[in-house]
Amino acid sequence: MSDPLDDLLPRFSRAIGMAFGTEHAVVDPVLRRSAQATFGDYQANGAMALGKALDRSPREVATAIVGHLDLDGVAEPPEVAGPGFINIRLLPAYLGAKATELAGDDRLGVRPAATAETVVVDYSQPNVAKEMHVGHLRSTIIGDAIVRVLEFLGHRVIRQNHLGDWGTNFGMLIEHLGDLGEDEAAAELSLGDLEAFYQQAKAKFDADPAFAERARSRVVALQGGDPTTLAHWQLLIDLSTRYFSTVYELLGVRLTDDDIAGESFYNPMLADVADDLVDKGLAVVDEGALCVFPPGFAGRDGKPFPLMVRKSDGGFGYDATDLAALRYRVSALGADRIIYVVDARQSQHFALLFKAGEMAGWLGDARRAEHVAFGAVLGPDGRPFKTRAGGTVKLVALLREAIERAEAVVADRGELDEATRSEVARQVGVGAIKYADLSNDRAKDYVFDLDRMLAMDGNTGPYLQYAHVRTRSLARRAAEQGVTPATSAPVVVTEPAERALVLQLLALEVVVHSTAETLQPHRLTTYLFELASAFTTFFDQCPVLRADTPEQRASRLALTDLTGRTLRLGLGLLGIEAPERM
Numbered sequence: 011m012s013d014p015l016d017d018l019l020p021r022f023s024r025a026i027g028m029a030f031g032t033e034h035a036v037v038d039p040v041l042r043r044s045a046q047a048t049f050g051d052y053q054a055n056g057a058m059a060l061g062k063a064l065d066r067s068p069r070e071v072a073t074a075i076v077g078h079l080d081l082d083g084v085a086e087p088p089e090v091a092g093p094g095f096i097n098i099r100l101l102p103a104y105l106g107a108k109a110t111e112l113a114g115d116d117r118l119g120v121r122p123a124a125t126a127e128t129v130v131v132d133y134s135q136p137n138v139a140k141e142m143h144v145g146h147l148r149s150t151i152i153g154d155a156i157v158r159v160l161e162f163l164g165h166r167v168i169r170q171n172h173l174g175d176w177g178t179n180f181g182m183l184i185e186h187l188g189d190l191g192e193d194e195a196a197a198e199l200s201l202g203d204l205e206a207f208y209q210q211a212k213a214k215f216d217a218d219p220a221f222a223e224r225a226r227s228r229v230v231a232l233q234g235g236d237p238t239t240l241a242h243w244q245l246l247i248d249l250s251t252r253y254f255s256t257v258y259e260l261l262g263v264r265l266t267d268d269d270i271a272g273e274s275f276y277n278p279m280l281a282d283v284a285d286d287l288v289d290k291g292l293a294v295v296d297e298g299a300l301c302v303f304p305p306g307f308a309g310r311d312g313k314p315f316p317l318m319v320r321k322s323d324g325g326f327g328y329d330a331t332d333l334a335a336l337r338y339r340v341s342a343l344g345a346d347r348i349i350y351v352v353d354a355r356q357s358q359h360f361a362l363l364f365k366a367g368e369m370a371g372w373l374g375d376a377r378r379a380e381h382v383a384f385g386a387v388l389g390p391d392g393r394p395f396k397t398r399a400g401g402t403v404k405l406v407a408l409l410r411e412a413i414e415r416a417e418a419v420v421a422d423r424g425e426l427d428e429a430t431r432s433e434v435a436r437q438v439g440v441g442a443i444k445y446a447d448l449s450n451d452r453a454k455d456y457v458f459d460l461d462r463m464l465a466m467d468g469n470t471g472p473y474l475q476y477a478h479v480r481t482r483s484l485a486r487r488a489a490e491q492g493v494t495p496a497t498s499a500p501v502v503v504t505e506p507a508e509r510a511l512v513l514q515l516l517a518l519e520v521v522v523h524s525t526a527e528t529l530q531p532h533r534l535t536t537y538l539f540e541l542a543s544a545f546t547t548f549f550d551q552c553p554v555l556r557a558d559t560p561e562q563r564a565s566r567l568a569l570t571d572l573t574g575r576t577l578r579l580g581l582g583l584l585g586i587e588a589p590e591r592m
C-alpha cells in the first residue's frame with residue numbers, strides 16, 4: 011500500500027508493452043531505490059537485459075520506454091542516464107499524499123501477508139537443570155522477534171519451546187537430587203543456581219563409580235516409569251522452568267509454560283515414527299542401530315552420515331525426537347512452515363533432518379522447514395564467551411549488569427523520577443542487548459560488548475529509543491505551546507530532508523515482509539537505524555515548532571509523529587520497548 015513501487019511498476023509494464031509489444035510487458039523493469047539522491051529516488055535498470063533480448067542498445071530501449079511512460083501525478087518526467095538507466099524522481103505532492111495516507115493507517119502501510127500460514131517456531135530450548143547460556147539467549151531473542159513479525163503479518167504462529175528434558179543425563183541429576191534430599195535440592199535450584207547443581211552431579215558421576223552405577227540404573231527406572239523417579243524428574247523440570255520463566259519475564263519475550271513441548275513430549279511417538287520410517291523403506295539397520303541415510307551427507311571417513319532413529323542399545327535419542335517432532339508439527343499442528351532457531355553448529359543435524367522429512371513425505375511442496383542458524387557470542391578477547399574461571403556465563407547476570415549500567419546512563423540525563431528511572435533502565439538495558447544481537451547478521455559471531463551496546467550514538471538500541479523519545483518530547487512541547495498535535499494534518503514535502511524522511515517511512519512495508527521471508531531481523535534494524543538517522547537530519551534542518559507557516563508546522567509535527575510511531579512499531583516487532591522519556 012505504501013510502497014511507491016506499487017504505483018510505478020504497472021506504469022512501467024504498460025510502457026514496455028506499448029514500446030515493444032504486450033508479450034514484453036511482463037519483463038521486470040528492475041526498479042530499485044537509488045543509491046544516491048542525484049540518481050533520483052528510484053532507478054530502473056531493466057533496459058540492459060531487455061536490450062540484450064531484443065538485440066538493441068539499452069539506451070535506445072530505455073529511451074523508447076520513457077517515450078511511453080506515463081508518470082503523471084507520481085513523478086517528474088523520467089530521465090535516461092548512462093548506458094540506459096531510467097531515473098525517477100517522485101513528485102513532492104505525491105510523496106506528501108502518500109505520507110498523509112500512511113499517517114492515517116494503524117498498520118503504517120504494512121499489509122498482512124497475502125496468504126496466512128500456520129508457522130511453528132522452535133526457539134529458546136534451554137536444558138533442564140542446566141544454566142541458560144548465551145546460545146539460548148540468542149535463540150530466545152531471535153525467535154521472539156521472528157514470532158512478532160510473523161504474527162503482525164497475520165500468520166498463525168505456534169511457539170514450541172523444545173526443552174531439553176530427557177536423556178541419560180537425568181540418571182545422574184535425579185540421583186544427585188535424591189542424595190541432597192528434595193528440599194535441599196529445591197532450595198538450591200530455586201536460587202537459579204542450575205549450573206552448580208549440574209556440575210556437582212557431573213563431578214560425582216565422574217569420580218564415584220558407585221554413583222555412576224546408581225545413575226545408570228536410575229535411567230532405566232526413569233524409562234520404565236518408576237513413580238518416585240518420575241516425581242523427581244518432574245521436580246527438576248518444574249524448578250527449572252520456574253527459573254526459565256523469570257528469565258523470559260525479564261527479557262519480555264512471549265514464551266509461557268503453555269509453549270513448552272520438550273523432548274519428553276515425543277516419547278510416546280518414537281516407536282511409531284521408527285516403524286513409519288521402516289515401512290517407507292527409509293530406515294535400515296546398520297551395526298545394530300536403526301538409521302536413515304539421507305543421500306549427500308558423508309562423515310569425515312567418507313562413509314554416509316546417518317540420522318539415528320534407534321540406537322543399538324534400543325534407546326532413542328536427539329535425532330529420533332526431532333524426527334517425531336517434525337512429523338507431529340506437520341500432521342498434528344498442521345504447519346505450513348517450521349522454523350528452527352538453533353546454533354549454527356547444528357546445521358548438519360537439521361540438513362539431515364529436513365532431507366529425511368522430505369523423503370518421508372512430511373515436507374515438500376508448500377510445506378517447508380528452515381534452520382535459522384546463528385553464530386556464537388564471543389567474549390572481549392574474541393573467543394567464545396566464558397567466565398574468568400572458564401565456566402558458563404550466566405545470562406541473568408548479563409541482563410542485570412546491562413540494566414544497572416543503563417540506570418547510570420538514564421540517571422546522567424537527570425530527567426526522570428526514581429520509579430520511572432528504574433523502569434526505563436530495564437527497557438534500555440534489555441533493549442540494548444536484544445538490539446545488539448538482532449542487528450548483527452545472525453549467521454555471524456559477535457563480541458559481547460556492553461559499552462558499545464549501551465552507547466547513545468551509532469547503530470544501537472539506546473540510539474533508536476532516544477530517537478523515539480525525541481519525537482515524543484517534541485509532541486509534548488507542541489502541546490505546551492498550545493499547538494494541537496495533528497496526526498492527520500496534510501504532509502507537505504519541500505526540503506530534501508523531508509523528502510528523504512518520507513521515502514524512508516514509505517519503505518517499512520517492504521522491509522517487514524522481507525524480514526519475514528528471509529528471517530533476518532537485521533534487515534529491520536538497519537531500516538530503523540536509517541530511519542532514525544533520516545529523522546535526525548530532518549530535526550537538524552527543518553524547524554518544527556518554529557516553522558514558517560502553521561501549515562508547515564502541522565506537516566512537520568505530523569511527520570515527527572509518524573516517525574515516532576514507525577520507530578515504536580519497528581522496535582516492538584523486535585521485542586524492544588520504546589519508552590516515552592529517557
Ligand code: ARG
Nearest residue numbers: 132135136137172174332352
Ligand atoms: N536443547 C538443545 C540445546 O540446548 C537445542 C534444541 C533445538 N531444537 C530442536 N528441535 N532440536 O542445544
